[in-house]
Structure formats: C-alpha cells, structure tokens
Amino acid sequence: MRSLIGFPCLGDLLVGTLDSASGNTGLLIVSNGNEIRSGPHRSMAQLAHRIAAAGYPVFRFDRRGVGDSAGANEGFLGSAADIAAAAATFRREAQLRRLVAFGNGDAASALALFHGQTRIDALLLANPVTTGPSVVPEEPAADAPPARGWMGRMIGRVSARRDEPTKSIVPELAAALTNADVPITVLLATRDTVAAAFADALHKPALSAAGTRIRRKQFDTASHVFAGTADKAWLYERVIEALAEQRAP
Numbered sequence: 057m058r059s060l061i062g063f064p065c066l067g068d069l070l071v072g073t074l075d076s077a078s079g080n081t082g083l084l085i086v087s088n089g090n091e092i093r094s095g096p097h098r099s100m101a102q103l104a105h106r107i108a109a110a111g112y113p114v115f116r117f118d119r120r121g122v123g124d125s126a127g128a129n130e131g132f133l134g135s136a137a138d139i140a141a142a143a144a145t146f147r148r149e150a151q152l153r154r155l156v157a158f159g160n161g162d163a164a165s166a167l168a169l170f171h172g173q174t175r176i177d178a179l180l181l182a183n184p185v186t187t188g189p190s191v192v193p194e195e196p197a198a199d200a201p202p203a204r205g206w207m208g209r210m211i212g213r214v215s216a217r218r219d220e221p222t223k224s225i226v227p228e229l230a231a232a233l234t235n236a237d238v239p240i241t242v243l244l245a246t247r248d249t250v251a252a253a254f255a256d257a258l259h260k261p262a263l264s265a266a267g268t269r270i271r272r273k274q275f276d277t278a279s280h281v282f283a284g285t286a287d288k289a290w291l292y293e294r295v296i297e298a299l300a301e302q303r304a305p
Contacts, residue, residue, distance in 0.1 A: 143175060
C-alpha cells in the first residue's frame, strides 16, 4: 500500500510517500538535486514499488522547498535536518528495526556527510558528487509564498540550470566517510563523469583512508541515474543485497 505522510522539519511541513511492506528493515530514498521524490521519469517511485513488493518498506520525501514540501530550498548541503526528520518519521511509521539509506549524486554526498546525525544502519551511495555550491542559497523574501507543487518543481529546474560557483567537498567527504561506523557501499556508473570524479578522488590522499573501508561496485553505463533497462535491474539487485544484509530478526 502506498500512502502520503506529512511530517515537520524545523517548522516546515515536509511530504513523503511510504510504500508499506511486512519487513522491519526499510529503504530511505533521498532525492538528487532538486528532483521531486518520484525521481526522473518516476524511476524512484518504480524502484520503491519493486522493493516494497520484495518485503521491504520504502520511504521517499521532498526536502524543504522542493516539490510538495514547504520552506526554503537550502540545497543538499543544507539537508541534514530534512534527512534526520525523514528517517525518524520512517522508523516510526513503518516500525523499523533497521534502516538503509540510498541516494544518487548530491543525495549520496548528503548522506555521507550527515548520516551520523540520524539513525541510519547502512549507506548505499550512487555516484557521489565531489563539489558543492560555494555560496549559501539566498533566503526568499519574507512575504514570498512557499514554492510548492508544480511551481516548486519548475523553480527547481530553473535553479538547477543556473551556473553557480562550486567548491570541492572532498575533505568533508573524507572526514565523514573515514569516521563512519556503518557499512558503506558505493555504486558507480563507470562512464558517468560524476562517478569518475569520485573514483579518481578515492585514489588521492584525502579519500584514500576512507576508500579502504568502502565497498565499491561498478556497472558499465554512462547513465548517471541508471536509466537503462539493464541499469535498473542491476541497481535493484544492489539495493536488495544491501537490505538483505541488514535484515532484522
């Protein structure tokens, strides 16, 4: 069964989708960029349906200022509170004992950076980004209405196209991943430029220590979001593996 759930985050109302299942190990999906929780071409909604059919509940959500959620969009580097609120809500609603978190792109990097601030038992990180915005997102005017629904999605797409200065977040990722006390699996699309940048960073001093404790799995594709039929099948299998490893008695 699929249901909508509203939950609070720093005074704003966030909206998530729960795909219920009988298991007590669940999958939290964190969206990439300014994507809404259904994912590109509804890929995350489809993945959630398949995972739930295999017996694992799944929760997807829109962070503040994206899709159906209220508030200001602070980008992935400002999403720690959103992830924590979503994880707590998911654990409570699905009565979970274990939680695996999955994210692609900047969502993977957000999970790497902020998982320690919430109760997450394992990380599944696809094509993590190694750069982030070098400027803090501007706050909306005090009298501006929150960007929600179709308008919020359009604003998100426009924002994502802007050329913004970036900075390396490799030192922050290195510290977070080196000090992590949960299993970490990194999924890389071998011909994706974002994945290639992360793989290259693993061989440099900053991330080399973290690289020794990261389990890395690769698939021969150029699709950042694993859009092809074979890509989707491979991603589904890796998610199921991660969930099975964390299956609670």
